[in-house]
Every structure is written in structure tokens, then in C-alpha cells.
Amino acid sequence: MPFRPLIALFTGLFLGLPAHADPVSDYTPPPVTEWRYISDQVMGGVSQGGARAENVKGETYLRLTGDVSTKNNGGFIQARAELEQGFPAEAQGVVLQVRGNGERYYVFLRTRGTILPWQFYNAPFQTSDDWQTVRLPFTAFKPSGRLLRATPLPETVTSLGVVAYGRDHRADVTARWIGLY
Template identity: 30%
Template sequence: MKKIYTFSQQTKPNEWRIVNDGVMGGISNSSIQLIDNKYGQFSGHVSLENNGGFASIQLDISQPVEEKKHIVLRVKGDGKTYEFRLKGFSDQPESYVHSFNTTGEWENIKLPINQFYPQFRGRRLNLSNFNFKTIEQLSFLIANKQEEDFTLLIDWIALE
């Protein structure tokens, strides 16, 4: 397993970009902050007002996939469902998406890279699943079609 991002005392949470539904007129809000000098906390409130309904954080990264088969996330959620998203090129319009459920406990979540499917603005596309040689962007997103507060603690992200 190769860790490609770890939250630590040296982490700068402002490396992550916040992208919420305000880009479409919504009023959801979120933040990313370093907690106890060792965890990233993605938290906020998803609102359905003004055609809203999602909150996300994105990180530009240049990481070869090589022969790796899985993304592994070390997270502690709040029992809600989140999406982890990849892009093979930072300027491509579609994201490659895999949902995951959280239990409220620390857990390692293993997501097969070849099961990340293409999506644009919430619609699945008729394209191949993720098959790029490099990951140029990764993101966490919550969009459960309901108004809710959320908190996701992130320890690290790895390739396996």
C-alpha cells in the first residue's frame, strides 16, 4: 500500500478546494480543517434550497496509478454515505465516482479503481470506467438528496 495523502501537522488544509452547490445557486456550506494535528475534518450542512444538494472538497494531485487496483480510505464518518471521486486529467468535465458508507467508527474503506464510473452533474455517462494511468484530482462529496449536517474525519488516502 502506498499512501498518497496523509493529514498531519504539516498538512495545509487550504490545499483542498471547497466546491459546494453555490456554483449552481445552492446554499450548502462546508469546510476542511486540521483536527488534533492529525485528521482532516470535512464538515458542514447540505441544503436542498435553490436547487442545491451537495458539498465537496477537491485536491489537485499528480499520482501515477501504475499497477494499483484499489483506493483505500482511512476515515471515520457519521453513518452517512459519501462519494470519493477521481479525475485522470484535472480539466476533464466528468468525475469518476465510487460511493461508500460510513459506520461512525474508524475504518479502512477499499474501493476498486476499475469500478469508478463516469458522472457529470449527477448523471452517469456512457463512457468506460476509470482507466487512466494517473490521478490528477481527487475529491470527497456528499449528496444524499436530503438536508443534513455532516462530518467526515479523514486520516489518509492510499493506493493498493
């Protein structure tokens, strides 16, 4: 199946695709202003940070920064977008173009089956100072507990998040665009 990008998950972040790409025309992505920042403080953690849109050379980027702390049973900061509809059933994975401070980050997916606040699917990716394209097949997403399916179904995805998670570290990751293949 050819690379099938979304129109964009961030308004203004869709910065070019391979010539053979077919946009998913029936998907309306949320604008970058609708991505919301969430930290472990919602459950008593002490991680701090923020997510913001940045304009660089006329393009809009989403940047997640902060300090992740595992104190008080915490350990995450994230920027999350709620989706109006799931991904197309034939989608095989998520594509990101990112750069960061060399740390490992995650994409978190929530689905119609992740009912409890601490349920999610996650797949890691590594960053560097250079822009890189990361492809995460849905089979790479691991459930946060035994009550979830082994692999998320694309059509059931309700939100997508870029997350700094699981260990004490300084977070700084910028997402250039996100799509599907």
C-alpha cells in the same frame, strides 16, 4: 499485488501501514493545507459547510462538515486535492480510513478526461463512529455521464475529493489517511 500506500495524501495523516506495505516513493502528496473546500454554491446551490485540518493527539486529520441541500439544483460539499501527477498505472484502487456520522459519503475522482465541471467518477462508502478502512477499486467508480470511460485509468487521475453528495443531510466525515492498493 500487496497493499501499496501513498506516502500520504494528507501531510501528517499517514498513521501506520501493514508490515508488508511498500510506499510509492515517486508520488508527492499535497499537504492538508492545499485541500480546498467546494460547494454547490459555485453553480447556484445552497449547501453550506467547510473543510478544516484538525489536530488530534498529535495527528492531523481532514474534517468535512456542513448541510447538504438539493434546493436550486444543488446537492454537494467536498474537500478536493489537486494532484501533481496521476496514480501509478498498476494501482487497483483507493484506500481510506474514515469515520463519520453514519451517513454515506463518496470519493470523487477527476481525470484528464473529465473536462466539464460536472464530470467526475464517484464511489460511495459508509461511515460509523468507529474508524474503518475502506477499499474502493477503480472498477467501483462510476462515471457521471456517458461521455466518460466506464472505469477511470489510475495514471490519468488529476484530483481526489471526499464528498457529501446527492441528498439533503447533515455531513460530518473525517479522513484519517488515504492510499492506494
